[in-house]
Amino acid sequence: MTNTENKCKYGLCDGSGWVWEKPVGGREYPQFCKCHIESVKRKRFEKLLKESQINDMRHMTFESYKPQHQTQWRAYEQLHAAHKGYYLFGPYGVGKTHLMAATVIRAIGQEIVSVIITVPKLLDTLRRYGEKDTVAIETLAYEADYLALDDIGKHKVTGWTEERLFMLIDERYKKFVSRKIHTSVSSNLPPEQLSNTIDPAIVDRIRGMCAEVFVDGKSYRTKA
Numbered sequence: 737m738t739n740t741e742n743k744c745k746y747g748l749c750d751g752s753g754w755v756w757e758k759p760v761g762g763r764e765y766p767q768f769c770k771c772h773i774e775s776v777k778r779k780r781f782e783k784l785l786k787e788s789q790i791n792d793m794r795h796m797t798f799e800s801y802k803p804q805h806q807t808q809w810r811a812y813e814q815l816h817a818a819h820k821g822y823y824l825f826g827p828y829g830v831g832k833t834h835l836m837a838a839t840v841i842r843a844i845g846q847e848i849v850s851v852i853i854t855v856p857k858l859l860d861t862l863r864r865y866g867e868k869d870t871v872a873i874e875t876l877a878y879e880a881d882y883l884a885l886d887d888i889g890k891h892k893v894t895g896w897t898e899e900r901l902f903m904l905i906d907e908r909y910k911k912f913v914s915r916k917i918h919t920s921v922s923s924n925l926p927p928e929q930l931s932n933t934i935d936p937a938i939v940d941r942i943r944g945m946c947a948e949v950f951v952d953g954k955s956y957r958t959k960a
């Protein structure tokens with residue numbers, strides 16, 4: 737096993753990555769330990785992450801975020817307080833992407849398999865489902881234990897792409913309910929207006945797994 741040099745993080749195995757299951761009345765059989773499954777998943781994700789956008793956002797941490805407006809302070813404090821799902825909304829250019837990236841960078845630091853994907857990129861991936869270069873992004877979106885989707889609601893989503901977006905969000909919602917994985921979303925639309933651009937069934941699930949946080953202020957980009 738890959739883990740022999742390490743101690744088991746969960747104290748379940750002897751560091752070998754194997755545990756023995758003994759069903760009632762049955763014979764013992766070996767099973768992969770939780771620590772081994774996680775380490776395989778993490779290695780696979782490290783490869784996939786090269787395809788994602790977090791590498792361009794490494795500087796967008798909580799420490800480098802400079803709130804300049806009351807709602808920015810509040811958003812910062814709320815997001816900083818706990819790792820969970822957020823729906824971050826407000827006008828363009830007030831630092832939503834920075835805050836979203838900060839939650840992802842924190843989660844990565846906590847060894848949570850995490851990724852940030854911009855929604856236009858995600859939609860392109862879903863539209864071209866199954867094409868070779870889209871597989872990594874789609875896998876990340878489905879399997880990350882923390883997914884941040886930046887800038888939803890910018891484009892109207894219809895047809896096949898909308899169905900595939902529903903499947904993704906529905907899957908993440910079910911996993912949120914069963915084992916507390918998290919998904920965050922940012923948008924310039926308040927949640928009640930999001931259903932003007934996407935299926936209300938998708939909006940319901942997003943609202944069901946995200947705490948709503950409003951962020952306002954002068955645009956960072958036009959300030960200079």
Ligand SMILES: [Zn+2]
Pocket residue numbers: 744745746747748749750751752753754769770771772
């Ligand atoms: Zn173990």
